[in-house]
Structures are given as structure tokens and as C-alpha cells.
Amino acid sequence: MLLRKRSITLSMGLNQLLAVAICAGLLVAAEPAATELYRWTDDKGQLHFTSDKSKIPRQFRNQDNAKSTSSQTTVTRTESSGVGLGGESELHRRIRLRREAKANALKRSQRSYDDEKKPVVKAPPPRKYVRDCEKRNRNGRCGRKLNPAWSPPPPEVPVSD
Known part of the structure; x- marks a missing residue:
């Protein structure tokens, strides 16, 4: 049993070592791909890029416009006009x-x-309605349904200026 556990841990360690070696190999192999990039402009003003200097025509090879740029290029920032698609600048928006x-x-x-x-203003029901209800009823009293005094109060009415 001890041999089996050790072989499992040894194989796991070898797998990790193999994974690290593969990653390092990929990084080393990717380095030559990012070597030199040449930029040159022809007579018509068209801009060309190539990684092989021999592909640049001879008349443009020795001139200043055949510039070599390394893989670590610097990016120059240009100021935008600040105008969005709607024609309104970001600041004004x-x-x-x-x-x-x-x-x-x-x-x-x-x-x-x-x-x-x-x-x-909460107004109580007018006395006139209470008297009319009592007259209609035989015994002189109104029930809760008919008597406005027992009914819920009217909605609140704000006083307008």
C-alpha cells in the first residue's frame, strides 16, 4: 500500500513538472514570433507592414520611411475632439x-x-341628510347603511388657495 501511495504522489508531481515545462517551452517558442516589424510607405502614400526586410522594395529599403518597430511599441495618445455620435461633447452632455x-x-x-x-379639511355629514334619513325611517332612527353620520367620512379635500 505504501508503494502505491508514493507512486501516485510521484506521478502527480511529475504531471505538475511536465505542465510547467510545457508552459515554459511555449513562452520560449513565442518569443521569435515577436521580433521585428518593418513599416514603409510607397510612392502612392500607402502604408505597408512586413516582418521580412527582404520583402521591402530596394528603393524604399534604405530610406527613412522603412522603420523597424520592436514588439514593445509605444502608443501615442491623440486627443479626441470630445464629440460623440450625437454631435454633443461629453462635457456638455x-x-x-x-x-x-x-x-x-x-x-x-x-x-x-x-x-x-x-x-x-374633514367635513362631517350635513345635518340635513341625517334628518331626511330619520324622517324616511318609521321609528325615527336610521341604520348604519342609511345614515350618513355612520357612513365613512367623505374623501379628504385639500383647501385650494
Whole structure:
């Protein structure tokens, strides 16, 4: 049993070692692919790229426009105009959105302030309706269904200015 466990651990260690060796081999093999890249422009102004210097025509090979670039090229950043697809610059769009958000917040706060400011008047049912109900009933009293005094109060009506 001990031999079997050791052989399993040895084979697992060999598998890991083999995986590391394969990864290292791939990295070493990928290095020559990223060697030199030549850029040159022909008489018509067309830009060409090649990795083989012998493919560049002789008249362009010795000129300054046949430049070699390494695999670690530097990228130059160009400033954009800032105009999006809609014709509006990013800065102006952000300013507009910020103003709209502030205006909406102000409207919401004004509405809530106005709602708090208005007094609500709850009116009891008029006595006339109570008397009419009692006259219609034989014994002079109204039940809960017929008597407006027992019915739920009318909806709240805000007082308008």
C-alpha cells in the first residue's frame, strides 16, 4: 500500500513538472514570433507592414520611411475632439444631465413642501341628510347603511388657495 501511495504522489508531481515545462517551452517558442516589424510607405502614400526586410522594395529599403518597430511599441495618445455620435461633447452632455437632475430634485422637494403646506379639511355629514334619513325611517332612527353620520367620512379635500 505504501508503494502505491508514493507512486501516485510521484506521478502527480511529475504531471505538475511536465505542465510547467510545457508552459515554459511555449513562452520560449513565442518569443521569435515577436521580433521585428518593418513599416514603409510607397510612392502612392500607402502604408505597408512586413516582418521580412527582404520583402521591402530596394528603393524604399534604405530610406527613412522603412522603420523597424520592436514588439514593445509605444502608443501615442491623440486627443479626441470630445464629440460623440450625437454631435454633443461629453462635457456638455454631463453638464446637461447634472442640471436636469438638480431641476428634478428641486421639483420633487417643492411638491412635497406644497403637499405638507396645504391643510386638509374633514367635513362631517350635513345635518340635513341625517334628518331626511330619520324622517324616511318609521321609528325615527336610521341604520348604519342609511345614515350618513355612520357612513365613512367623505374623501379628504385639500383647501385650494
